[in-house]
Amino acid sequence: MFFLKLIIRNAFRHRLRTVLTVVGVAIAVMAFGLLSTLVGLWYLGVESSSATRLVTRNSISLVFSLPVAYKDRIRQVPGVKSVSWGNWFGGVYIEPKNFFPNFAVEPGSYLGLYPEFILPPDQKAAFLLDRRGAVAGRKLAEKYRWKTGDQITLKGTIFPGEWPFVLRGIYRGAQKSTDETQFFFNWNYLNETLKKTVPRRADQVGFYMTGVSRPDQAAEVSVAIDTLFHNSLAETLTETEKAFQLGFVSMTEAIMVAIRIVSYVVIVIIMVVAANTMAMTARERMGEFATLKTLGFGPWYIALVVFGESITISMVGGFTGVLLTFPAACWIEAELSQFFPVFNISPMTIYLDLLASFTVGVTAAVFPTWRGVTIGIAEGLRRVG
Numbered sequence: 541m542f543f544l545k546l547i548i549r550n551a552f553r554h555r556l557r558t559v560l561t562v563v564g565v566a567i568a569v570m571a572f573g574l575l576s577t578l579v580g581l582w583y584l585g586v587e588s589s590s591a592t593r594l595v596t597r598n599s600i601s602l603v604f605s606l607p608v609a610y611k612d613r614i615r616q617v618p619g620v621k622s623v624s625w626g627n628w629f630g631g632v633y634i635e636p637k638n639f640f641p642n643f644a645v646e647p648g649s650y651l652g653l654y655p656e657f658i659l660p661p662d663q664k665a666a667f668l669l670d671r672r673g674a675v676a677g678r679k680l681a682e683k684y685r686w687k688t689g690d691q692i693t694l695k696g697t698i699f700p701g702e703w704p705f706v707l708r709g710i711y712r713g714a715q716k717s718t719d720e721t722q723f724f725f726n727w728n729y730l731n732e733t734l735k736k737t738v739p740r741r742a743d744q745v746g747f748y749m750t751g752v753s754r755p756d757q758a759a760e761v762s763v764a765i766d767t768l769f770h771n772s773l774a775e776t777l778t779e780t781e782k783a784f785q786l787g788f789v790s791m792t793e794a795i796m797v798a799i800r801i802v803s804y805v806v807i808v809i810i811m812v813v814a815a816n817t818m819a820m821t822a823r824e825r826m827g828e829f830a831t832l833k834t835l836g837f838g839p840w841y842i843a844l845v846v847f848g849e850s851i852t853i854s855m856v857g858g859f860t861g862v863l864l865t866f867p868a869a870c871w872i873e874a875e876l877s878q879f880f881p882v883f884n885i886s887p888m889t890i891y892l893d894l895l896a897s898f899t900v901g902v903t904a905a906v907f908p909t910w911r912g913v914t915i916g917i918a919e920g921l922r923r924v925g
Contacts, residue, residue, distance in 0.1 A: 548852065557817060557820075558853060561813065561814060561817045561853055561857065562853060562856050562857040562860060563857070563860075564810050564813050564814075564857070565810055565814065565853070565854050565856075565857025565858060565860075565861065565897060565900060566857045566858070566860035566861035566864060567810075567861065567864075568806050568807060568809070568810035568857075568861065568900075569857065569858050569860075569861025569862065569865075569893045569896060569897055570861040570862075570864045570865050570868060571803070571806050572803045572804075572806055572807055572861075572892075572893060572896055573861065573862065573865040573885065573889050573890070573892070573893045574865060574868060574869065574872070575799055575800070575802060575803035575806075576800075576803055576889050576892060577869065577883065577884075577885055577886070577889055578799060579796050579799055579800050579803075580886065580889070590781055591755035591758065591780065591782070592621075592751055592752050592753070592754070592755055592758070593653060593749060593750070593751055593752075593780070593781040594749070594750040594751075594752060594758060594761060594762055594765075594778055594779065594780055594781065595747055595748070595749060595750075595778070595779060595780075595781055595784040596610075596614070596747065596748040596749075596750060596765055596766075596776050596777070596778040597746070597747045597748075597776065597777055597784075598774055598775070598776065598777070599766075599775040599776055599777040600775075602628075602746065602747070604774070605627075605741075605744035605745060605746055605774075606744065606745055606746075606747075606748065606774050606776065607743065607744065607745075607774060608625065608731075608743045608744065608745050609743070610745075610748065610769065610774075610776070611623050611625055611748065613768055613769075614748060614750060614765055614768070617761055617764045617765055617768070618761075618764070619752050619753060619754075619757040619760060619761040619764075620750055620751070620752060620761060621751045621752060621753050622649055622652055622653060622750070622751040623649060623748060623749070623750050623751075624645060624646045624649035624650040624652075624653055624748070624749040624750075625645070625646050625727065625745040625747065625748045625749065626643050626644055626645035626646065626650065626724070626727055626745060626746065626747060626749070627643065627644045627698075627727065627730065627744075627745055627746040627747075628643060628698070628746050628747075629642045629643055629644050629694070629696070629698065629699065629703075629725075629730070630642070630696070630697045630698040630699075631694030631695055631696050631697065631699075631703060632694065632695050632697065633684065633692070633693075633694055633695075634695075638684075640680055640721050640722070640723055641719075641721065641722045641723065642694065642722070642723040642724065642725075643722070643723075643724040643725075644724070644725055644726070644727040644729070644730040644731075645724045645725075645726075645727055646726075646727050646728075647667060647668050647673075647726055647727075648668060649749075650724070650749065651664065652751075653749050653751050655714070656713060656714040656715065656718045657675075657711040657713070657714075657718070658711055658712050658713070658714055659675065659709045659710075659711045660709070663675075663688060663708060663709030663710070664709060666688075666708040666709065667708040667709045667726075670706060670708050670726075671726055671728060671729050671732075672704065672705055672706050672725070672726070672729055673705070673706055673707075673708035673709075673725065673726060674692065674705035674706065674707055674708060674709075674723060674724065674725035674726075675707075675708065675709040675710070675711055675723070675724055675725070676692075676707060676709075676710055676711075676722070676723045677710070677711055677712075677713075677719065677720035677721045677722050677723070678710055678711065678712045678713070678720045679720040679721050680720065680721045680722070680723060681707075681710045683721075683874075686707050686710070687707070687710075688707055688708060688709065688710060689706065689707065689708075690706070690707045691704055691705070691706055691707075692704070692705045692706075692707055693705070694723075699730065699734070699741075701737070703733075705725050716884055717884070727745070731743065750765070750778070758780050761778075762778040762779060762780070763778075765778045766778050807896050807899075807900065810900060811899075811900045811903050811904060814850070814853070814854060814900050814901070814903075814904035815903065815904040815906075815907065815908075817853075817904070818846070818849070818850050818904045818905055818907075818908045819907060819908050819911075842909070843909045846905050846908050846909045847901075847902065847905045847909060849905075850901045850902070850904050850905035850908070851898065851901035851902065851905070852901075853901065854897045854898065854900045854901030854904065855894075855897050855898065855901060857897060858893060858894050858896070858897025858898070858900075859894075859897075861893060861897070862890055862893050862894065865885055865889075865890075865893070866885060869883050869884070869885050870883075
């Protein structure tokens with residue numbers, strides 16, 4: 541108990557210096573946790589992808605469409621359980637900054653392929669019956685204060701014009717990691733409008749979603765689908781949903797690596813700052829260390845005092861940083877939901893934050909401990925300040 545009290549008193553002897561060091565560690569740990577979470581969430585779509593869902597798109601690029609007639613031929617492929625289709629709509633709400641994922645989909649089959657989107661039965665029935673009906677995620681509806689029955693108008697970018705919808709349902713995610721910021725509506729509404737306005741763009745889809753019975757059938761079914769349309773005017777590329785998501789993630793792989801490096805650099809910088817603080821503290825106490833040696837205290841006791849003080853300061857900063865991470869994550873999720881629909885701090889991130897804090901404390905104490913342990917009694921007593 542006496543030893544612990546000594547460490548705490550030493551740690552807060554120079555309060556301003558200690559407080560500034562704690563704040564520095566807290567900010568570094570918070571930044572490290574947020575950046576680590578950001579990198580992890582970038583791959584969340586890959587990790588949450590279903591092993592029984594396949595994505596079929598134009599083999600040239602996703603921006604090129606496929607004939608809607610392909611759906612009947614895909615259904616005939618052995619192993620295919622269900623087929624849905626849709627288009628990336630790319631509309632904005634009121635003004636360009638109000639952007640969120642929105643799709644035109646075939647309602648019944650699409651909802652069947654995504655059981656993680658939980659929609660009340662009455663809302664689902666209303667959505668299926670209304671050609672202009674739409675469904676929004678819970679977080680999206682909360683952000684814009686939508687409720688079922690509201691009329692929502694999106695301004696088209698890929699499909700120009702104003703597109704009015706009636707919100708027939710608000711889905712929630714089966715898990716915390718489920719994206720609750722999407723907006724989707726009936727593909728037939730889009731297609732019938734295009735037939736009247738731009739006939740050449742009608743009866744075209746951007747992608748097909750295919751459900752297979754078992755994950756081990758994915759490769760075989762993918763090859764079979766692409767073989768069907770080989771040498772056609774619109775050849776296809778079919779891959780698992782996970783591979784499809786990885787294709788997008790790979791485009792930003794260098795950015796993610798850079799962010800991860802920055803998170804480590806932040807920890808290294810605060811480690812240097814903490815080491816400087818502890819070096820100043822040790823230099824001021826050389827006379828005290830010499831006095832302790834005179835009284836019979838060995839090198840291990842001095843080492844424990846210095847390490848204890850350094851670890852105490854860094855861990856106080858670490859716990860403070862962890863506590864600050866949660867409100868910061870809530871702010872990011874609320875303000876940047878179009879980029880990070882889910883921003884949950886995982887237990888592993890918290891463990892890494894505390895481990896980083898402990899590492900900073902231990903590393904910062906190495907040199908001051910060596911100086912305190914190796915200094916001679918006479919030399920230490922001659923030092924002032």
